[in-house]
Each structure stands twice: as C-alpha cells, then as structure tokens.
Amino acid sequence: MPPALPVTLNDILSQASERYPSHELGFITSSAHNSYIQVKTFSSFNQYVRNLARTMLDWGKPAGSVILVYLTEHEDNMTAVWACLLAGYIPCLQPALSAQQAHKEGHVAHIQNLFSSSSWLTNEVGAQQLDSISGLEIHLLSGLQASALNYHVPVDWVARTIQSDDDAILFLTSGSTGFSKAVVHTHRTILAACHAKGEAYSLTPNTNVLNWVGFDHVAGSLEMHMTPLLFGASQIHVHASAILSDPLRFLRLIDEKCINIAFSPNFLLAKLIRDLDKRSDLIGTFDLSSIKRINSGGEAVISKTAQSFVTVLKKLARDPCKVSFVISPGFGMTETCAGCIYDPVDLATTEPKHEFLDLGRPIRGCEMRIVDPDDGKTVRADGESGELQVRGPMVFVRYYNNTEATSTRFVESGWYRTGDVGIIEHGVMRLSGRIKDTVIVHGVSYAILELETYLQTVEGVTHSFLAATPYRAPDQQTEGFIIFYSPTFDLGGEDASTKLFTTHRALRDISVKMITLPPQFIVPIPINQMEKTTLGKIARARLISLFKQGELAKHIARAEELLSDARGASFVTPSTETERALAKICARIFNLAESDISAGDNFFELGGTSIDVIRLKREGEVHFDLPEIPTLQILKHPVISSLANYINSLLTKDTRTEEYDPVVPLQLTGNKTPIFFVHPGVGEVLIFVNLAKYFQNERPFYALRARGFEPGHSFFTSMDEMVFCYAAAVKRTQPTGPYAIAGYSYGGVVAFEVAKRLEAVGDEVKFVGLINISPHIADRMYKLDWTGCMLNLFLFLGLMTKQGVNNLAPALRPLSRKEQLEVVWKLSSFKRLLELQLTQEKLDHWVDVACSLAECGKNYNPSGSAAALDVFYAIPFTGSKSDWLNKQLKPWDGFSRGQATYTDVPGHHYTLMDLDYVSQFQKLFRSRLEARGIQ
Template sequence: MRLETLDGYGTRGPETQSPTAIKGLGDSSVGSPLQQQQDLNLSPLLSVLEKSAHTTAGLRFVSERNGGLAAERLTYASLWSRAQNDACSLISLRLAQPTRGSSNVLLYFNTNSDNIRWFWAVLAAGGVPCIAPPFVSDARLRRDHIAHLIHLLENPTILTTEALSSVFEDDVNASIQTIESLPVETELTFKAPAPPTDDGLAVLMLTSGSTGNAKAVCLNHEQMLQAAAGKSAHSKTNSKDVFLNWIGLDHVANLVEIHLHAMSLGAEQVHVQASHLLADPLLFPRLINQHRVSVTFAPNFFLDLVVSQTLEKDPELHNPAQLDLSSLRALFSGGETNVVKTAVELTRIFQAYGTKTEFICPGYGLTESCAGLTWGFNCPSYDVKSGSEFTSAGAPIPGGFVRVVNHDGIQVPPGEIGDLQLSGPVIFKKYYRNPEATKEAFTQDGWFITGDQARIDSNGQLHIVGRVKDTINMNGVKYFCSEVETAIEQIKLPGVAPSCTVVFPHRPQGASTEEYCIVYKPTEDDVTGESRAYIDDNISRISSVITNKKPFRIIPLPESSFYRSSLGKLSRAKFRKAFEAGDFQEADESNRSSIHAFRMANRDAPSNPAEESALNLACDMLGLQAEEVSVTDNIFHLGFSSLDINAFACRLQKALGSKNAITLTEVLRNPTIRSICTDIDDSKHPDESYDPVVVLQPNGDKTPFWIVHPASGNVLVFIPLSRYLSDRPVYGLRARGVRLGERFFGSVDEMATTYFHGIKRTQPEGPYAIAGYSLGSSVAFEVAKLLIANGDEVRFVGALDSPPDIAPLVGNLTWSAALVMVSFFLGLIPERYSNEVIPRLWNEAPDVALEFIMSNAEPARLEELQLDRTGLSRIADIAHNFGMAARKYEPVGSVPTMDVFVVDPLLSVTEGGRKEWHDKFLYKWKDFVTQDLKFHQSSGSHADMLGPKHVRVFQRILQDILVARGL
C-alpha cells in the first residue's frame, strides 16, 4: 500500500488560530476566544493536555487519501483548543436538555482521530467518557450488547456520527447525538468543569464483553497518571520519543500505554487504523521507518503475521537501504502470551534493517491495571537461555506489585505455579454499578484477583502460564487452551489461517468429564473432503499429543465468526457460548458430512476375519464408526495414544488367538490394521522377521529424521516427539531382542551396521539426519560414520544428553542394577529411591530383584504399561545386554558436525547439576567433531526430556536446528 505525506506535513510549530467553528480534523481552526482563558482549575487529566499544549509536539493520524495512505497532524495546542470549543457545544446541548441526569457519554466512532477528539471534549465538558468497541456483526448479539450498555451506563448520551448511528436505532431507549447535529456554540465561554469527586472517576473502560456481559472498569485520574509515570520510569521514555499506535482507543493499550503516556511526556504520537495494518502487516515497519518511531505496541498474533510475511519477500523492502528501523527501541507486546520463536525471528529480521538492540518488551496487564503492569527488556535472549517456549512478562513498573499464591492465599516460592494477584496505586478500585463483581475481584487484604495462573522465577521475572478459566479439566488433569492453540499454530497447517485457531472446553450432556473443541478459519472457500480430512487428522493428532485425547469437535468457521477485540484477541468464552447455543451446528454438520463422504469413498474394507476383528476392536476403543475407518489408516492418526496402544496390543492378541504376544514394537512397526494382521505369523522365528526400522510418522516431504533407541531398546519414548514432526517422516531404530525369541546384539558395531543397512533400505539417498537418545547417542554416532564412509551426506548428528564414552556409565551394571535403572525410566520407582536401592540389589539374583520391584511399583503404573514380570524382565535383559556391549565399546573417529542436547543429569552420574554434567561429560564430544559442535539447553531431566511435560520445548529446539542445518 502506498504511503505518502501531505504537503506541509512535518511542521511542529503552533497552528494558526481563527474564530471559525468546528471543522474537520485537517482544519486546525478553533474558536480563538477560548484560548484566552487563563488560570483554569483543571482536572488532573485536562492539566496534562493543557501542559502538553505548551509544547510543539502533537498527533499524526494516518488515513486513506487518493488511493494511498497519508498523515495529517494535529498539535497538542490545537487539540486543547478544539476540546474547549467542543466542550462548549456539549454543554450547550446539556443546557437544552435539562432532564438528563447521567453525565456518562458513550462514544462510538470508527477512527482514532474521532475517538481522541471527543474523549477530550467530554472530559472538558465535565462528563465521563466510555468508549465503545466495534460491535459484532450478529444483529441479535449486537442488540443485546447495546441494551446492556444503555442499562449499565444509566441511559447515557450516545455520541456518534450519522453514518454509524443506525446501529442504535433498534433500541428505543438510546439517546443518540450525532456530532454533525451538535450546536455550533459561539456565545459560551469555556469554564473548567467541577473538580472530580472523591473517587476521581475519569473514564469508564469496558471489559470482557461484546455480547452483553461487559463490565465497566472505573479508572480515575490519579490511577491513570500514576500508570503513565510508572511506564515512563520503567521504560525510560522521554519527550524525544515517537509513539506509534494502531489499537482502538477503547483499549487501555492505546488510551494509557500510548496516548496518555506520550502526551504526559510532550512526545509525538502516530495513530493508524488497525484495518490498514491487518490488511498489510508490512505497513508496520514502513511506518516505523517513515515516522522514525521509537516506541510502539503490538500483540503476539500481529508479530507472528509480520514474521510470516517476512520483509525478505517484499521486493521494495528487500534492500535494507530502503528501510531504516534503527529508531525502534521498544516494542511493547501484551494481551496474550508471547512465543519465544516468534520473538527470535522478528528480532533477527528487524536487526537486519538497523534495529540495534533487543527491542521486544513482553508484558502483562489488564484494563484494571491501566494496561501493562510488568514489562521485560531482555527478550528474547533471556527466554532462549532458559529454554522457555513462551517469553517472560518482565518485572513490575513503579506503582505496581505482583504476587503468586496457592489456593489458600499463601505466597508460593519462586518457580512454583499459582494464582496471580496485583496491587498498588495503578490498580482500579471498583467496577461501575457492580458491587458483587467488585467484591469477588479482590482478596480480603486488597489484592486484585486476575484469574490468571503464573510463576515468578528466581530472577523476579513474571511468567504467565494461562487463565484459570481457559483450561480443560479432563479426568482431573488440567490442560491450558493456549498450549493446544500454540502447538497447532506452530505446525502451520496448509489450509488453516494463521492466528485463527481457538480451543475451548465443553462438557457434553451426561459426560463424566470435560471435553474440548477446536475451531479454525480455513484459507480457501472451495474445499474438498480430502483437504478437510487432512486438516482434521492433523489438528487431532497435534492436540492429542498434549491432552492425550482427540477433540470433541473440530469445526471450520467463516471469517465473520472470528470477531477480534480492539487488541486483536479472540474470546474463547464467546466461541464456547456460541457453540453451546447451536450457532456452529450447520458448519459442524457440513464439515463432518464432507469428511465422512471422502472417507467412505476411499475406504479400504477388511479382507478377512482377522482384519475385521482388529478394526472393530480399534473402533470400539476409540468410539469411531467402523464404516469410516480403513484398514490402511495409521492407527495413531485415528487417535490412539501410546497408552492406548498397550491395551490394544494385549486385547488384539486375545481376539486373534495369537500364541506369541503382540508387542508394541509390532504395532509401531506396522501401524495399520492390515499390516499388523499380516505381520502376525506364529510359524516364523522372530529373527526372520526382525527389522530395526519402526515408522513413527510416515508423512511429510522434508528430510526424514532417524532416532536410535535408549538402553531399553524400544522406541515408544519417541511417539510424542514424532507427532510434532508432521512435515517429515520419522523413523525409530529398535534393538534386536525386544521381541521374545530374537537374539541380542553382540556389540555396538554390530548394532550400528544393522541399523545402517536398515536406513539405506528405507532411505537410499541422503542427506541424512540421525540422533540417538541417551546411550543410543553413541550408536547414532557410529551409524553416521558408516554413512559418511559410504559417501553419503550427513547434515545432522544429534546426541540427546549422552557423552561419547558410555562404558564407565553402564558397562559394569549387573542385571539387577539394570533392572532398577529401567524401572526408574519407566516411572515404576522414583529416581532417588532407585539410587538407594541399586546398592542393595546389586548382587541379588534376578528373581529376588524382580520381586522387589514388582512389590514396590505402583500397580496403576504397571497396568498402564501393561507390564508383568515377564515383560519387565525382558526390558531388563535388553538394558543389561546393552551395558555388556558398551563395556567393549570405545569411541574413535569423528563426524563433521554434531548437536548435543543438555538437560538435568541423572543423580546416579553426578549431583553437580548441568554445568558439571556438561563440563566433565558432554563436552568430551569436542574430540570427535571436526567442524561444528553445538550444545543446546532444553527443559526437563535425562529421564523425562521427551515426556509430555517437556517434549514441546525439545521439538521446538530440534526443528529450528534441523532448519538451520539445511534440513
């Protein structure tokens, strides 16, 4: 979009005054007699405007003109003059309507220039402004909302334009006053309004509602000025800064964070409509460049839009000489949790265009706290160093205090999650005409209850975890909706619009626990059953990684359903309300019908009794309709979790009458009903059918990712990780011996050679990406050397928290000690308990050790894993055999590059923490890498780094590395 400056733009001196009545924004003329008033007894906010009028600074409003965008300027002096002139017109109107009792004025405009103009006019006239957000398009919801506002604000004057006034015409109680029909007052002389009452009420800000349930937050003069001063002190802003805003004035991110903040400093401010930036996100850096913006605000969803557009794709801006972002030093971001990956990428892009430092300042605030109460200034480096997925929200501004408490109201130690509460002079005191809500909002000792969950780290930085109400409580376990949304957004599914995925809880009638629903905006109108089925399968797969359960509903909705607040937020509560009211029923039924028709037309039906029995069993366990499911469907895509697979394998063995146990390995290696049934052949010796390759995730066109098993020999631990890597095939390499009757490997070299041939059969050509978890890292290193010796290109070799020399760690383990170690990894016994038990059982006979573990293990965990003595004994056999092979292993040779992932070490190895683990053990990989060795900090410990709690952090780091390695 073309951006230009009007002739004469850029002059910062006072504007010439004339006695003309009210004009449009571009005409700076106001009634000159009003400028003669001296020694006015002004309210605190009006005093700020009057003081700023003595500077040469002002406001620039960017708007459409002649097919492009242009900026018009209004000095603070002119704004102050206009406010006095407009106030006289409003006072004249009130004198003509003496029966009106309420001083509340509801402002409804669609531009920042009109909202700012009339906000100050109402204050100057002694009224209380309340700025209405844009109303929703749904006529019923809009009528309910307007009726609620008229009742809440005690029949206020509704100040709007003729063009916008029609939205109020259905309400007979609406007292509408258009600005075009205001009297042009030339006789009245402006007099300062009466001083504020004891509570100092200045403005009413609406919160939590565009559908009839809004509350009005009472913001007083001193609170708002304290907030502006605190923000300035915290961020070191001054009169030389230029502030850029694109949020509506109905949100405190504009009113206080930008508008009053800048005005209190006598600093320049630029306003542009949100619609312009949302239509063209790259207008954002253009405006920063043209207006030399140093301070601005944008929520995470918009930053993600800028990143996804990327300046590199714009031919006009590709050359840094065309775009200078060196003026930008503070981009405040709030309203939703910021994603570290987005912050890293935006910082990289903007720094290429001259931004000299870290400029993204994530924060936390509410309407009740006058926007940002906390801000951080070392993003994203602080969060990258800690391995976080979401950024911290910084520390409080002067005048704000935060605490995190447990359910009993007791403050929790650093690092623990609890309920976030706020206090200080920048916090509001009450909701307007709602004593019940006010009482519920505060603790007995006066702290405001935010409804958010958070933690404060050891450095005093606030981390928002999620909203208490925005959780899914399934079978007593809580999952945050934002976690599921972020996971889906990060995979960037084709056909799903970015930043338009919403997750919300739902309790079906008669259900024993909550479920959850997902709605998204498709990018194409002309869709097929195949494309909808693809999206449905992938959203289901990603979300079930986090929740261990498929969504209750996945529904595509049109753009009109995605109503955003002035800050660009989508309300989960409103989507849930609409869903439960039946508003999405037609879209839901249409989508499911389309997917059903596609699946029926492309279904592979069972061809024999075994396939039919297995299919019916799977559908029975998952609650699916058998006629929709193919025997060639990947059973993990149907919704099975790793725990479901255990039960499925055991029940399938009984259903088919197989003599040999159907192990998880068989199911993983043959993840369709047809392949499972084909592979079951009791007449074959297990060694004949052994194949080390296990397909964990078959889809995607990127380079396949290979990963070698830990000491247990199995690849089950990689299932959660494989579901995140949706854009590339993922293959696990499992040990021989996992299945009963298979021979164990005699050495690490034999293992590596076998895996090398398995890889070449599956992926004949490189480049290759291979990693190993725990002791499997050494095997991956050996396989990489074999591939390189074969003339293949290996771009990625990963060691997941294991050093090169493994013999000292496991080479001397007895069978019983190996049993205790794997029992800890399986979650049967705690880590410290395992370290105490190992010496006691070191030389005990296998039966004695087995009995001890089986007696002390949690029965529920044994049942969950479908483990009996025989199964657990087999896992110990494999681990002990690995230890015997490791005893004879000595690493030699090298690879060009390696990425080593660092987490908290096993206590049995060192109690010195990560630093000692890195310095004394992992750093030794330097002797086996010739070119590029990198270490990556991840979250969790050695045993759970790939578990549900930490796998999201790990996969994010891994995916970034794979891209950086050209994969």
C-alpha cells in the same frame, strides 16, 4: 499483623531476619531426586544476600540500573532479586527464553532497546543460551557468589537509601500480543499487595507456606515469598518439575512439613485426582490436618474437579474429620501483584453455584467494576457481563519506557482495564471470557496471534480470513480453542471433500506442534459470510457468539459431510473376524463407534500412545487366546488389516522366524526428510511412540531397535557390529541423504557413530541429535553388571523410583540372579507391571539384552567428528544440571566440525519422553531440526 509497617522491600528482609532469625526458607531443586530440602534461616539468608549486594557494587553500575535476572531455581532467583534490591539496582525477572533462535534474538534485542542497555545475571546454562547474541553484559551468579566470600558486611547494610515510590522490581508480560512489556512495581505497590494478601490469608509467624510457582512469576515471588516474609512465615519453594513429575510429593510435603497454605492450579487438582483416586494403597496415609488454604490461579477452576479433589484428600487422610481447608480461586495479573480478588470456599460444606468456582471479592484496598467494553466507562448493572476493571494501591504504576501502552490500559480515576470479561453479582465476581488473544492450556498461556500467523500459511486458507478463539466446552478440564476460516476453494466443488480433509489435517498438525493441543472444532465459513470489523479485523467475539447460539451449525454440518465423504473414499469395512475384533478393541480404546473404524486405519494416526499399545496387546491376547502378541509386531503392523494378518499367522502357528531388521516405522506420513531415532540402553523403542505422533503428516519417524529380543536373534557383540547394521538399515530405508539421526541416552553415541559411517561413504548428515548422553560412556558401562542393568531397566520402565533403586542396589549384589529378580519384582509397581504386561521371564531376557548393549559400550572411545551436533540435556542421573552440562556434555564440542548446540529440555533423564514432557521436548527438538535446515 506485624507490629511495624515497613515502607520499602528492604525493610521486609531486615524485619524478618531480626524478629524471626531461625525461621526458614527451604528449597527443593529441579535436580533433587527425592524431597531433600536445602535450608537457609532468615538470618543466614539476610547475611548472604547483603554480601552479594556489596559484591555487585564492584560492577561499577550507577544506582537504579536494570539487571536482567535469568535463573531457573527458586533459591538462585530469590538470592539475585534481594541482592539487586540491597545494591540499589532494579531486578527484572526474565522467564525462560524461546528455543527458536529468531524469537530469542528478537526478544533480547527488544529488551536491549527497552532498557537502553542489557546487564544479565545468569548461570552457565543461561550464558550459553545468550552466547550467540552480541552486545550483552553477562555476569555469572557463580562468579558473584565466589567474590562475595571476600565480604562480610553488617546485617543492616544497604548501598543507598530508597523511598517507597522508587521502582522496585520489573516483571515481563507474556508478550502474547507482541514483544513483552515491562511492568513496573514500586516498593509501595508491592507492600500494599503484601499487607492485604497476608490479612486475607490470615498469615502469622507460625504459618508454613508451600510454593512451586516459578519465581519469575508474580505469584511465586510476591504472593508466595514477599507476602509470607512480611508476616514472618516459613516457606518451602519447590521447582515445578519436582511436583509435576511426582504429584505425591505435594501431599508428602503437606504431611511432613505441616504446610498451612499452598498453591495448586486446576490442572494439578485434576492430575492429583487422576493419579490418586484409585490408589487404595494410599488410603489413610497422610496427615493433612495442617492444610488450611489452597490458592488456585492461572486458569478457571472447575467446580466438580475441586469437589473431587477435596473428596480424594479426605480419603487419603489419616483422620478425615481433621481435614478442613478452603480452596481459594483467585484473579490477578502481573499488573496487580498477582491475586487481588479471592473467594475462599469450603467445598466440604458449600455447594458451588456455577460450573466454575467464583473468583470472589477484592482484598483490602482493591476495587472492581464491570463496564461496557466499547467505551470502557459505562458501569454495567449487577449480574451483567462486561469488561472487568480494577483499581487500588497494588496496581502497577506504568509500563517501563512505554507511555502509549500505559495510557491505553487506564481510564478515568485510575481504573485499570484487565482485558477480561466478567460478571459481578451481589459483590462476587466471576469471569466469563477474555478480550485478550490468548488460550490457556494447563495453566500455560499461548498467544493466539502467533498461532494464527502459522495457521494462515496452510494451503486452502484464505489469507487474513482466519481466527482462532479460546473456548471451553462444558465439563472440559482445560481451555481449548476453535478455528474459524474461509477456504480458498468452493465448498460445493467436485474436489471439496479432499481439499477440506487436507486443509483440516494441516491446521490440526500445526496446532498440536505449537500449543500441544488440537482445535476442538474447525469451522469453514464462506468468505462472503466471514464478518470483519471496520478496521479489517475478524470479529472473534461475534464468531464465538454465533457458534454458541448454533448459528454456524450449517457450516459445521457441511464440513462433517465433506470430511465423511473424504474418509468414506478410503474407508475399508473390516471383512474378516480378526479385523472386526481388532476394530472393536480400537473403538473401545479411542471411544469411537465400531462402525467408524476402517480396516485401513493406522492405530497411531487414530491417536494411539505407548500405553494404548500395551492395552491393544493385552486385549488382543485375551480375545484371541494367544500367549503373546509381541509389542514389536504391533509397531511394525499398525494398520488394522496388516495386524489382523499377523495375528492370523499366530493363530495358524505359521510363525517362521523373521529376519532381524532394526528399523521400526512408528509413523510414515509426510514427505519431509525422515528422522531415525536410536534406542536407549534398554534396547526398546516403545518409548518413542509418544514423540513420533508429533511428526504425523510432516516426516516419517523410524526407530532403531536392538537385536536379541526375538527368538532366534543373537545379541550384538560389539559397537562396530551394531553401527554397521544400523547404518546399512538406514540406507535401505532412505537410500540417499541428507540424513537426520538422533539417539536417546546410550543411543546418542550410537547415532553419532552411524552418522560418521554414513559420512565416510559420501552421504550428507545434516542433523545429529544426542539426548542426555556424554561422549565418554565406557566407565558407566563397566559399572553396569547384571544387577546394574536390571535396576536401570526397572528405573527406565517406571517400575521403581531412583531412590528405591539406590537404596536396594547394595543388598542385591550378594544374591543369586534369580533371587535378585524376585526381590525387585516384589518391590515393583504392580500397576505398572500390569500396564506393561511383563512377566519375570520376559524381564529376565530383557535384562540380558540390556547387558549385551552395555558390553558393547565398555570399550567405546569416541573419535573423529560429525558435521554438526545438537545436544539436548535434562536433569541427569546424579549431580546438578549445570555440572552435567559443563563437565560431561560440553566435551561433544571436540567431536563436532560445526558449532555444537546445547538445548535445555524439561524432565529427568528417565522421564523426558513421558507424556508430561514430550510435548515440550518435540517443540525444542523441531526447532533444532529447522535450524539445521532439515526440510
């Protein structure tokens, strides 16, 4: 324990900098290409934020003013929060704003009303997002930092004296049931939580903490920063994208920085197992003896997953006998300063009792109980399920300017109603459900009510007779949900099967687009059997209870019968040997019965991803004893019968050179305006397969592939030739506008030129999407010699890391072309080469295609304009995201007749279309399509 007890948060910082001046705060940013850590000592950080706080006073705002802190990096957020506190202001941490303009404007208006004013502290990117909203007072962190250079205040300077019961920090709730509420935490509530957590974690000044939870979340700011700082512990804060894009970094940091305490939600445990379990090359690689505790929250921790994680870490450790740590699932909320109940368990020696790990016992000062959810007061007996309530000094004091919400969440004697359903048995708590209307997917909470609002619009659904309910099937890695609804049509009617098929397909499509996950079950229930409460609400708890008890089995069976009929009406039994062989391969890929595969099935509509395409190609080549089935032909022939005909032509050697057509249809369902996507600088379009799936049953998705891959096809020799070819192909595919065109990386400037050409002949282009590309590419193209094109290709394909490419480039250039390829080939990921079915000969030719495209761009100078441009930006090749946006991308303003927009998307330049990020990218991309009126 610290020798003195601080009474305010400001005392925490003073104490830490005075007693442990050389201890460190480390940061790995979203733009870091390796594990480079930016470091500030406690002493230097203390001086830095006090200078900023003094500068803030120049704003002239009264003490106690609320400042909205809207930043992305841990260091920036941490800096802003401490500066606000020391200046006598109240920071309110704002999570990422919605990409939907209406949602964003509604939220900001709500915040303005809630606080009676809006002062925002943000960066240039945040300011751009807020630019369209009037009445905001916006301050840039960069401007504040520049002004702070004029000050050097004493190391104990504060703007005013504060008391322990003064408001300290505001946190916004997720707003899952409407607009966000602002949770008020005082200095007293936060300090009570920090003291109790630190004791529970056995923190000391020698502890090293690793955090990658966002700072706008109470776990990131209070549990993993304020608490360790109180005990003098050093900390490393990593942007989430740096861990999710490279989970190995999690283990490398534990090894290299002797991390003792870290955080990992269930989905990261599962991802690490999936990625590392079969990596025999990593066995014995890491020193993991320092790690003593891994906290886990955000979603339930599956016992088997946690046990497997422990096994994998021991296998990868240099000395498994020295690896001894607890996994500590916990329960907490914004209202309780994050975790307040924990159950640290050593899974190497303890066998879990339940499917999910228990959540444990309260920290010092916290109490818990289970009560009857109807009256909120009657305490349930040990082992009985009911509503979880907690109380203690770490529980928030009120919702800001919302007495009604505050009063409804507390009952007699200060008990807080969490809204969760739990069981306490022998003093140990575990959750069994949620009263609140949210579903958690990979630790991200989605509002059920918002989802239901969109699902209600589906034709075939009786309005107000639909409910979506969270549900986790046995052994399922993450939470899912079930849709219950009453159809508008008679399930016994003649056309019931067709209508049901169409309705269920629409419900699935909306679910995937909104929360990246299809429902596990869709259950149609006749309207006279759909129960409602006396207040006219669907009884969700009753429905899920009936489902689990098997009481809805007859409705599920009837739906399956009708869907089977609908499918049977279009089912074509594979009739040739080739069709049957392909059906068998597809059945293995999608874990289906062979008899379920129709010759008329579309590979991508069955769920095929880019990796599945490679698997189909590989298994098909082996089965049919063919040297190659070109990936392009699988993309062009996704229907099994069509692909079978193509393979038959290969088997009979009837393979005339096809005329080049740049258009590759990746999905053809839906009747809305098609989208055309131009290839990146490597020329291929397989990278768009994962994105195209999100547009099924909505709009056709076409990709434009470069010329020169197939035998007999020459390379493009100029940008004009390429643009003329692509524009003509778009017109052949979609004779009349309006058009929607996008391009990824290099393809962005090509898409811009295609749009201009279409407009020049009188067509309307309503959407031009430019993804992470500057209008001025000539300089970069001149730098891309054959070596550069090769390394760029290897990086794009995930065969090498950015660091590996940068380190290797100087040593390669003196070598011959053949020698260069051999060196890079040997250093590439063998697993990835196998996945992509690549040979040195294929890669050599692919580099030539990429070089031909680079040549076309060397003399490119943008000119003219398009009606409107939508620019999407991710972490760039080099430098910071803000510099990339402001110095390289903003020049697109000069080429857009309407207002250009700039949308921040997750991931790095080379990864934003990967499975880890594409689900979020498609939502942001779709929102811009809608904003431009693309129907």
